[in-house]
Amino acid sequence: MKVAFFSAKDYDQKSFTAANQAYGHELTFFEPRLTPKTASLAAGFRAVCVFINDELGEETLQNIAASGTQLVALRCAGYNNVELDVAQSLGMRVVRVPAYSPYAVAEHAAGLIMMLNRKLYKAYNRIREDNFSLKGLLGFDLHGKTVGIVGTGRIGECFGRIMHGFGCKLLAYDVQENPYLVETGTQYVDLPVLLAQSDITSLHCPLLPATHHMIDQESLAQIKPGAMLINTSRGGLIDTQSAINALKSGQLGSLGIDVYEDEGSLFFQDLSDTVIQDDIFQLLKSFPNVVITAHQGFFTQEALNNISNTTLSNLSDIEDRNVCSNEVA
Ligand code: NAD
Secondary structure: EEEOOOOOOOHHHHHHHHHHHHOOOOEEEEEOOOOOOOOOOOOOOOOEEOOOOEEHHHHHHHHHHOOOOOEEEEEEOOOEEEEEHHHOOOOOEEEEEOOOOHHHHHHHHHHHHHHOOOOOOHHHHHHOOOOOOOOOOOOOOOOOOOEEEHHHHHHHHHHHHHHHOOOOEEEEEEOOOOOOHOOOOOOOOOOHHHHHOOOEEOOOEEEEEEEEEEHHHHHHOOOOEEEEEEOOHHHHHHHHHHHHHHHHHHHHHHEEEEOOHHHHHOOOOOOOOOOOOOOHHHHHHOOOOOOOOOOOOOHHHHHHHHHHHHHHHHHHHHHHHOOOOOOOO
C-alpha cells in the first residue's frame, strides 16, 4: 500500500524501513505534522500514517479524503486527535496500535517519581558544578506511601506492579476494575477519595470528553496537601492553569509530566533557538518542583519495534483481507 508518513523523525524512518522488508508497503516520509495546511502532501496516498500531535479534524479529513486517502493508520494507542465521526462519514477507516509497550510508559512514570522525590535533576547539575551539598535534596521513602492510579488498563497495571514492588499501598480509580490489581491488594475508591489519600497520584486513563480536565481546580482542592501528581497519559487530563495555581499555593507538592495539553506546537522538535510563545508552559517550566519530559514515555527500542510491526501489519490486514482487529470502531 502507498503510505504517507507525517511527523516522521529519523527513528521512525529507520524502524519502519527495517520492519517493512517483511511487508513490502510503499512508504514515503514527511517531516511536517499533518494539519489542514499540510494535507495536500497526502494526495495520491491510499493511507496516511500519523502520530499523537497530527491534527485529523474535519478540515484535514475532508482534504485528504478528496485526494484519495481511505485509511488513517495511527502509530500510537490514543486516537483523541481524530474526529472519528467525520472519518466514518467520509468512509475512511482508522487503525491504531493498541499496545506496544506498557512497560515503557509505566517505567517512565516511575522514573518521574524518582526524579522528583530524590531531586535527581538538581543533583545531576550540582555535581557538574562541584557542588556536593545535600541541602534541598531531602526526599521520602516510597516504601509505605500510598499511590493512587487513575486508569488501570495495560499501563496502569504495569505501573501498579512497579509501585507494589517499592512497597507502596495502592489505591485505584477506573470505570472498570483490573482483576490482577484487585487480587494483589489494590483498593478501588472514588476519585475524590483517591486524591485525598494518595501521596502520589499517577494518571493512566485515556483523554475522552469525560476525562478532559479531570484534574481541575475542584479536584486539586481535594488532593492531599503537598502530594505529587504524575501525568504520562495525555496533557488534556490536567487543566494546566489550575495546576499552576495549586503549585503556587503549595496544595500540589510537585508535578511530573510527560504530556502537556498544548504540546502540539512544542514537543518532538528542537526549538532551542526559538522564543517560546506559550507563557503558561514557560511558567510551568520555571517551578523548582516540576519536571517535564517531552512525550518520551513510549520511546524505547522495544516499543518502536512493536509500533512498526503492528502498524505495517494493520495496513496489510486492510489491503489483503479488508478487516483489521486494531480498527477503531
Ligand atoms: P488501556 O485502554 O489499556 O487503559 C485505559 C484505562 O482507562 C482502562 O482501564 C479504562 O477503563 C480506563 N478509563 C476509561 N475511561 C475512564 C474514566 N473516565 N475514568 C477512569 N478511568 C477510565 O490504555 P493504556 O494502554 O493503559 O494507555 C493509557 C493511556 O496512556 C493512553 O490512553 C494514552 O493516552 C497514554 N499513553 C501515553 C504514552 C506516552 O508516551 N506518554 C504512550 C502510550 C499511551
